[in-house]
Amino acid sequence: MTTLMNLPILPTAIVGSYAMPGWLERLKTEYFARRISRHDLDEIYDTAVKAAIKDQEIAGLDIVTDGELRRDNMVDYFLERFPGVQIDRSSKKFYYDFYDSSVQGKLPAASLGLVPDFKFLHTFTERQTKFSITGPHCLAKRIRNQFYPSEEALAMDLARVMNLELRALASAGANYIQIDEPYYSGFPEDLPWGVRSLNALVEGVDAKIAVHICYGNRYGKPSWEGSYRYLFPTILEAKVDQLTLEFARRGGEDLDLFKEFKPPFELGLGVIDVKIHEVETPEMVAEHIRKALCVMPAEKVYILPDCGCFHLPRDVAFAKMKAMVEGTRIVRKELGR
Amino acid sequence: MILKLNHLQGQAAATTAEEAIKTICALMEEGHLKKDQFARLQIELDWIQYKQNFREVVIATHGYRANGEPGPIMDVHVDTRQVVPGCLRVEFLKALARANSNGSQAPRDRLPLEDFRSLRHSIVWDFNKLYWARLKDWELSTGRGYEQALPGGQSDGHNRQAIADSAAEFWTLLRDLDNRNQLPPEIFILEIGVGTGQRCGLWLDHFRELDRQRQTRYYPKLRMLLGDYSLATLEMSKPAVKDHADLCSFLVLDATNPLKTLAFLRYKIMHVHSTNVYDNLPDEEVVRRDGRIYFVQVRAYLPMQEVSRMCAGYGLAPDKMRQSVQRILEGAFDDFGGHERGVALWREIWKAMRLEERLVLVEDLPDFPFPDGLDAAKLEDVLEKAPSDFRLHLSSGALESFLNTLPLLHPRGYLQVQDIFVTDLDQYRLGFYGPGKLDGSLLNWVNGALLKEVAERAGYDVHFAPFHYRKGSRTSTLYTTRRE
Numbered sequence: 111m112t113t114l115m116n117l118p119i120l121p122t123a124i125v126g127s128y129a130m131p132g133w134l135e136r137l138k139t140e141y142f143a144r145r146i147s148r149h150d151l152d153e154i155y156d157t158a159v160k161a162a163i164k165d166q167e168i169a170g171l172d173i174v175t176d177g178e179l180r181r182d183n184m185v186d187y188f189l190e191r192f193p194g195v196q197i198d199r200s201s202k203k204f205y206y207d208f209y210d211s212s213v214q215g216k217l218p219a220a221s222l223g224l225v226p227d228f229k230f231l232h233t234f235t236e237r238q239t240k241f242s243i244t245g246p247h248c249l250a251k252r253i254r255n256q257f258y259p260s261e262e263a264l265a266m267d268l269a270r271v272m273n274l275e276l277r278a279l280a281s282a283g284a285n286y287i288q289i290d291e292p293y294y295s296g297f298p299e300d301l302p303w304g305v306r307s308l309n310a311l312v313e314g315v316d317a318k319i320a321v322h323i324c325y326g327n328r329y330g331k332p333s334w335e336g337s338y339r340y341l342f343p344t345i346l347e348a349k350v351d352q353l354t355l356e357f358a359r360r361g362g363e364d365l366d367l368f369k370e371f372k373p374p375f376e377l378g379l380g381v382i383d384v385k386i387h388e389v390e391t392p393e394m395v396a397e398h399i400r401k402a403l404c405v406m407p408a409e410k411v412y413i414l415p416d417c418g419c420f421h422l423p424r425d426v427a428f429a430k431m432k433a434m435v436e437g438t439r440i441v442r443k444e445l446g447r
Numbered sequence: 448m449i450l451k452l453n454h455l456q457g458q459a460a461a462t463t464a465e466e467a468i469k470t471i472c473a474l475m476e477e478g479h480l481k482k483d484q485f486a487r488l489q490i491e492l493d494w495i496q497y498k499q500n501f502r503e504v505v506i507a508t509h510g511y512r513a514n515g516e517p518g519p520i521m522d523v524h525v526d527t528r529q530v531v532p533g534c535l536r537v538e539f540l541k542a543l544a545r546a547n548s549n550g551s552q553a554p555r556d557r558l559p560l561e562d563f564r565s566l567r568h569s570i571v572w573d574f575n576k577l578y579w580a581r582l583k584d585w586e587l588s589t590g591r592g593y594e595q596a597l598p599g600g601q602s603d604g605h606n607r608q609a610i611a612d613s614a615a616e617f618w619t620l621l622r623d624l625d626n627r628n629q630l631p632p633e634i635f636i637l638e639i640g641v642g643t644g645q646r647c648g649l650w651l652d653h654f655r656e657l658d659r660q661r662q663t664r665y666y667p668k669l670r671m672l673l674g675d676y677s678l679a680t681l682e683m684s685k686p687a688v689k690d691h692a693d694l695c696s697f698l699v700l701d702a703t704n705p706l707k708t709l710a711f712l713r714y715k716i717m718h719v720h721s722t723n724v725y726d727n728l729p730d731e732e733v734v735r736r737d738g739r740i741y742f743v744q745v746r747a748y749l750p751m752q753e754v755s756r757m758c759a760g761y762g763l764a765p766d767k768m769r770q771s772v773q774r775i776l777e778g779a780f781d782d783f784g785g786h787e788r789g790v791a792l793w794r795e796i797w798k799a800m801r802l803e804e805r806l807v808l809v810e811d812l813p814d815f816p817f818p819d820g821l822d823a824a825k826l827e828d829v830l831e832k833a834p835s836d837f838r839l840h841l842s843s844g845a846l847e848s849f850l851n852t853l854p855l856l857h858p859r860g861y862l863q864v865q866d867i868f869v870t871d872l873d874q875y876r877l878g879f880y881g882p883g884k885l886d887g888s889l890l891n892w893v894n895g896a897l898l899k900e901v902a903e904r905a906g907y908d909v910h911f912a913p914f915h916y917r918k919g920s921r922t923s924t925l926y927t928t929r930r931e
Contacts, residue, residue, distance in 0.1 A: 136824060204903065208931065325858075329906025329930065332714055332858050336629055386713070 112318035112351060114173075114238055114286060119447040120399065120413050120438050121172040125322055125354065125378075126242035126288060127184075127418030128162040128177030129427035138182065138205040155180045156230065163235050165424070169431035173238045173286065176231040178418065182206060184244045184290060185252045191222040192271065195253060206329075212254035217267050222275045225282045232283055241279060242288040245321070246272065246311055247304040251293045262303035269310035276315040287312075288320040288354065292417075295325045296333055298340035309349045320352035320378055322417075325360070330385055330421030338364040342371045354378025356416035358398060359385055368405040377406050380416035381437065382430045387422065389429040395437020400444075408445055413438045448485055451836075454494035454878055459527040463492055463535075467525060470535045479543060489736070489836070490523045497883025497890065501571070501747075501802040504529045505538035507546035510741060510806045518808060521546060522734070545803075557748040558768055563805055565816055566882070567729035567843050570747045571889055573776050574797055575727065578887035579677055581778055581790075585887045588790040596886040599917060603865055604646045604722030606916045613863070614653035617718055621665050624859060634668045635716040637709070637855065639702050639848070640724035641673045644684025651691040667694075672716075674700040674708070703728060703844050706851040716855045722865040723922075725893045728844025730882065731816075733826070734806055736836050740826070741806035742815060743838070753799035761792050772796060797887055818843035820850040820901050829900045833872040840869070840880065842894040849898050853905055853927070862907075864925040868895030870911045895925060906930045 114121070134154065141151045162177030181187035182205045189195045189209065194217040201210040228241050250265035258264040276287060289311065294304050312319045323341065326333025338355060345353070353375045357365065368377065381398040382390055395413075402411055413434060419427040448471065452460050467490055474480045480488075495502060505525050510518030523542065525535070545554065561570050578585060586592050594602050603609070617636075624630045638647050651671060658666040671694050675681050681697040688695050700708040702724050709716070732743040749768070758765045761783055774782050775796060780789025809815050809823065817823070818841060833839075845866075852862060869880055869892050880892035899909040907927040914922040 132824075329904075331854065331906055333929075334629075334858050335631070335714065 112285065112316075114318060117172055117238060118442065119408050119445065120411055120442055121238075122413045122435050122438050123171055123173035123240055124166065124175055124177075124431065125380075125414050125416075125418050126175050126178050126240075126290065127181075127420040128165065128175070128179065129422045129424040130179065130420050131158065131424055134158050134179065135205065142202075142205060159230065160234055163231065165428050166431065167235065167237065169428055170435035171237075171431060173240050173412075174231070174235045175240050175242065176227060178242065178420070180227065183208060184292075184418075185209075185249060188222065188244050188249060188272075189253065191224075192268075193218050193220045208252060210254070211252065212256050213258065213264065214256045216257065217271050219271050219274060221278065222272065224275055225278050228279055228282055228284045238286065239284070240286045240288055240320075241284045242290055242322070243272065243276070245289040245291040245304075246307040247291050247297075247300060248293045250307075251297065261300070262307070265303065265307035266310055269307045272311050273313055273315070276312065276317075280315050280317045284317055286318045286320070287315065288322055288352075289350070290322045292322075292324050292326050292333070294323050294341070295336065298336075301340065301344045305344055305348050309347070312349055318352065319350045320354050320376075320412075321348060321350045322354040322378065324356045324380075324417045327384065327417040327421070332359075332385065338367055342367055342373075346371065346373055348375075350375060352376040352378050352412065354380070354412070354414060356380035357402070358390070358416045359383040360416075362398065362401045365402055365405050376410040376412060377402065378412045378414045380414055382415035382434050384415050384417050384419055384422060384430075387426050389426060390433050390437070392433050392436035392440055395434050396440040396444075399438065399441045403441070408441075408447070448488040448490065449836075451489060451491045451876075453491050453876065454527070456494045456527065459494065459530070460492055462532070463525060463527045463530050466530070466532070466535050467492070467539075470539050473536070474539060474543070479540060484521060488521055488523065490525065492525050492527050493879040495526050495528050495879055495883065497881070497885065498528075499798065499884035500526075501800065501882060501884070502526050502529075503538070503542075503801060504534060505542040506804065507542040508743075508804045508806055509546045510736070510808065512808055518806070522736070522806070554748070556751045557801075557803070558751060558754050560747045560749065560769060560772060560800075563744040563746045566731045566743065566745045566802075567816075569745050569802070570772075570776075571800065571802070571882070572729050574800070574887065575889040577776055577778065577793070580679070584780065584786075584790045585794070588787065588794060589886070593886055593888075599920065602642065602646075602722060603914050603917055603920055603922045604642065605649070606914075607649065609865075609914070609916045610646060610649045611653045613720070614650050614657060618654065618657050618661070618663070618665065620717070620859065620861075622663065625663070625665075629859070630665075630668075631715070631717075631857070632668065633670050634665065635670045635672060635712055635857075637672045637674060637705065637716050637719045639674050639700070639705060639719065639721040639852070641675045641680060641684040642722070644673065644687030646720075646722065647671060647673055647684070647695070648687035648689075648691070651688065651694070655691070669694050671695045672698055672709070674698045674702075674705060676701055703847040704851045705848070706854055709855055713854055715857055717857050717860040719852055719855065719860070719862045720864070723867075725842070725845035725848065725864060725866045726881075726890050727888055728842075728848060730845070730891045731818075731841050731843050732838060733809065733841060734838045735830060735833070736806075738835075740809040740823075740830075742809050744805050744807055745802045746804075748801055748803060749796065749799050750801065753795075757792065757795055757799070760795075761788065794887070797884070802882070817841070818846045820846055820905075821897075825901070825904070829897060830872075834876055837872070837875045839872060839875050839897070840891060840894040842891070842897060845893045846898060846901060850901065850905065853902070853907060856927070858929065862925070862927045865914060865922050866925065867892045867921050868898075868911055868923050868925060869893065870895045870899075870923065872896045895923075898925070902927065903930060 158179045166174045198210040246265040246268040508522045734741040783789040902909045911923045914920045
């Protein structure tokens with residue numbers, strides 16, 4: 111297991127995305143309508159990412175992301191970069207919509223060009239960073255497969271191409287990488303090959319690897335409901351360091367699974383509900399953490415929101431992060447750490 | 448001048464159009480209308496669907512800036528249904544004189560009941576509320592139930608085949624979830640606006656029977672929530688669902704914000720249904736003219752002629768008429784020489800009530816009261832492909848209800864709304880869609896096209912299906928599907 115240095119006990123971070131400002135949504139649309147240039151849009155992104163980094167630092171997070179503000183959504187940003195994935199660019203009405211995409215031949219190995227995003231993040235913060243990418247199971251579910259014999263075969267080949275990118279990211283200094291796989295919960299029957307493709311993705315990548323599994327956050331609402339029980343025991347075969355799960359919205363019932371199965375992973379504990387605008391109190395956060403510490407040692411717990419903050423207004427997201435940090439400090443104090 | 452025909456009633460349109468053109472030209476020659484006014488004048492010929500409405504034969508609506516300064520535009524609306532040959536000259540003159548006074552003179556022929564304001568905050572909604580609160584009084588006075596006032600004499604919400612199909616569809620959803628081991632232990636269903644409770648009762652009957660035939664044991668898991676803002680209505684609905692009493696809960700809730708009452712069931716409700724609720728929720732309208740957006744402000748009034756007649760008939764002092772209206776709204780019918788006379792006066796006031804209008808530039812209103820879920824930028828997006836000069840409903844209450852209901856839906860849940868929807872913004876060019884009066888209540892078509900646009904941003908696709916169970920029905924069913 112990769113250990114990150116200089117972090118306090120119960121390190122705090124966001125899952126990946128930060129609040130998408132309304133003005134940035136409009137400017138993305140302006141770009142699609144060809145009313146602003148790519149150069150201007152890139153400058154706008156740089157400015158927005160710097161602001162998101164600053165917000166996270168001021169909120170007191172120990173680990174910082176780029177807020178994923180350059181991404182239209184968690185799928186298109188990656189699929190657009192895959193040579194061999196055909197995109198129908200007329201299929202999108204609103205920037206957040208998914209493109210219709212397909213594969214009609216074997217995917218060639220090529221750089222996805224994510225390293226500059228990481229380097230930009232690394233340049234503008236001195237804190238520990240986390241870089242997130244969408245996993246092969248999720249991407250395979252969004253692509254119309256017209257070549258591979260199965261979804262699993264497509265996911266395995268996506269993983270093969272993405273593995274090169276992960277290695278490049280690790281070489282560039284990304285020592286904490288998170289793989290987002292929200293569709294596991296919608297298609298629990300896929301889990302065995304989902305885990306196989308995940309393992310192929312992270313093979314030989316020298317970084318702490320987390321996998322984030324939630325019940326969906328598309329348009330700020332859940333896509334599925336159920337229990338994390340479906341993950342076990344199959345998920346135990348995943349070659350990752352950390353499982354990042356949502357508990358704030360759904361309650362802590364599934365924490366017992368960690369007692370029952372004793373997984374070797376760290377736990378990324380979701381303590382902030384990102385689907386409501388009401389801001390949690392620090393004490394509510396602390397209570398979530400205390401419950402988790404009944405089943406996991408504090409050394410193996412990271413403190414996070416349930417999912418990305420993409421759909422929250424910026425002021426709400428910021429207030430929630432502050433509450434998360436303050437709640438964590440309460441527990442650290444109780445632990446004497 | 449532009450003459451717009453907003454309906455397809457050929458004969459009335461042709462006659463009125465000819466007379467309108469002749470009259471306007473004559474008025475200009477006589478100096479009643481300036482040339483620059485003529486150049487910008489837009490005359491709209493409307494066929495008002497509701498025989499009872501808030502319109503006079505001709506109304507002229509001026510554009511204003513928020514500081515009260517008149518703007519350049521003026522729209523004249525003619526209700527072709529009310530036109531009788533030869534009446535237009537007088538009616539045009541009255542309307543133009545009123546519009547040209549810039550609202551500076553107190554109208555002598557009208558008794559205003561409020562200041563200009565958004566339609567949703569108008570006193571007409573207080574009357575609407577009174578109607579539902581004192582429905583029994585109204586029905587006793589008119590001698591007929593409110594359903595009989597509906598077109599077709601009955602609610603489409605009670606159509607047995609439609610209810611049976613709805614129950615069957617829901618059963619299919621549950622079976623699919625069951626097959627995936629995703630059936631929740633409790634299955635929540637919400638009816639917003641329960642009416643007599645008859646629909647809920649029938650729906651549960653059908654579902655129970657299906658469940659029995661197919662031996663699926665879903666019925667005992669159902670939790671039927673009957674929601675209405677009127678406690679009296681909820682009480683009245685109880686007998687209709689008495690056979691399913693163990694599954695039913697009765698909740699007082701605000702139809703514009705079900706989430707407020709039911710936040711604990713966020714993402715838990717499998718099916719939300721309502722019939723003819725949206726068309727009766729507070730609304731407001733905007734007009735797009737010459738590339739700019741105007742907000743329609745209204746002022747309710749009673750024609751002085753009607754005031755005089757009512758005062759004579761009921762022994763009221765004309766200068767106390769506003770107070771009398773207030774007493775009626777408080778339900779103090781007994782103050783008018785007996786309960787029945789008070790209710791009769793209520794009906795007469797409602798029948799006589801009109802709305803005058805003015806248009807205020809939205810850009811002058813920094814605090815423009817857009818309903819939740821909408822702002823100027825989103826409205827501009829919606830209007831991007833819409834007709835250039837037209838008037839549309841914001842359907843504020845319906846929009847708020849819709850947006851405050853969606854978060855209650857389970858990820859596999861759906862919303863069904865039976866109502867009168869404008870499903871395409873182009874339809875606004877072919878008809879006037881309210882407000883109108885239906886018995887003692889207020890009625891507006893619902894801007895379904897706008898709901899559809901807003902829903903997409905909230906992660907739902909909206910579809911409309913004509914209500915095919917009754918020939919001639921104007922109702923359609925809005926239903927949602929999850930947007931991927």
